[in-house]
Amino acid sequence: MVRPDPSELPEVIDLTAREAASYLEGIADRPVRDARADDVAATFGGPLPEDGVGAVRAMEELVAGLDGAVHSAGPKFFHFVDGGTTPAALGADWLATTLDQNPGAWVSSPLAGRLEQVSIDWLKELFGLPQAWGGVLTTGATMANFVALACARRWCLSRAGVDVDEVGLAAAPPITVLGGGYTHPSDVKALGMLGVGRGRVRKLARDEVGRVDLDAMKTALRELDGAPAIVIGSAGEVNAGDFDPLADMAELAERHGAWFHVDGAFGLFAALSPRTALLVEGVDRADSVIADGHKWLNVPYENGFAFVRDPALLPAVFGSGAAYLPDIDEPQPNWGYRGPEMSRRARAFPIWATLRAYGRAGHRAIVEHDLDLAQELAATVDAAPDLERLAEVQLNIVCFRYRPPDSEDGPELDELNRRIGEEALLDGRVFFGATTYGGRVAFRPALVNWRTRSEDVDLVPQVVRELGARLAARVEGVPG
């Protein structure tokens, strides 16, 4: 029988460090996805072993399966809006695992508890949010939306005389949620998990792209006449990186007594550059704001942040207690009382480290580097006779499609672009996804990785044009 033994550690640590270094050294030059990825993933499995192989053997097997991964930490991954990991964040995240700290209770780790406070304070400074606000680290933007909207739920219903966290939703009036067409599905999901109801979300869009209809929102709020309401603003829409008019929405929410929540999972980082800060103007008038760490901050998964204007709401919603647990009124933060999990990972380590290592200027430079690359890509698209850009590039996403000269707008062109999107993901030289934007199938490469270079971005139009020319011959109705 093999049991864990301290003597395994030196070789495990050495092997891991060696493999990690050689993996990261080569990541810029390898394809994002190996053609055999699914097959390699399938080599793992079988029944639970009765006798183990020991730590080193297990690690060797894991390392032998790296081709089953998608190399999203590298510079050529533009799918979703997923960033990489800065060297400082990587080192600190390893250390967090090594120390295995639990900032759920201050007593179990003053260091992790303190770093979470410092990280939240620094992030508020980074984004220009008032220092008086509360905040907490979460596993990502979905859970950050959950935290923020749980606070919204409490606030809305307490104004209606119901302590929802005590008596539950059965005694509560419904909450109406108003957003534009950009409202992210994770906000809707969070509202479902909270029992507010996915079906209570009204997306008020004035066009097929999804731009918010402020007049309709004004009318809806007037008709609600003070009934519980949440307004959701989108700071960074996922197809083209557009923004809702946050200041106008803040104004409306304030005037009608609604909670104003802003989902800025990646778009909140617009605040870092004077070139884009205008896009998030008004965000400091929100009641809650969220962003992701594992997107544009370039820290590893799972890392997101929720900020709430009234810090007392977090313990009111997420507080807990028992004879063996810390008191809720302790002056030192017990982070398990401010978010969904009790025991939790020391997520602040990589945040603190990357902000300490590179500072505000270094992270502004990451954002501006990606802004520049997005403009470069837009210019390449504009110069190509067979590519068509579908939206203005305000931030870090370029929304465009393949369109051979003389081809007609319509279902055949959509079908061609859908196939290019599927093939591109299998091709693996560079990674980006397809979407539907304003009713048209399009690509939406999103630039968030600190490592990305011009030559990586150039691969996108290159691959689209190459696959497009090949596939057009096979799609009827599109001149090849």
Ligand SMILES: *Cc1c(COP(=O)(O)O)cnc(C)c1O
């Ligand atoms: C990515 C994203 C989310 C969800 O974030 P996760 O970290 O995947 O949970 C929510 N909102 C927006 C706008 C996003 O871009």
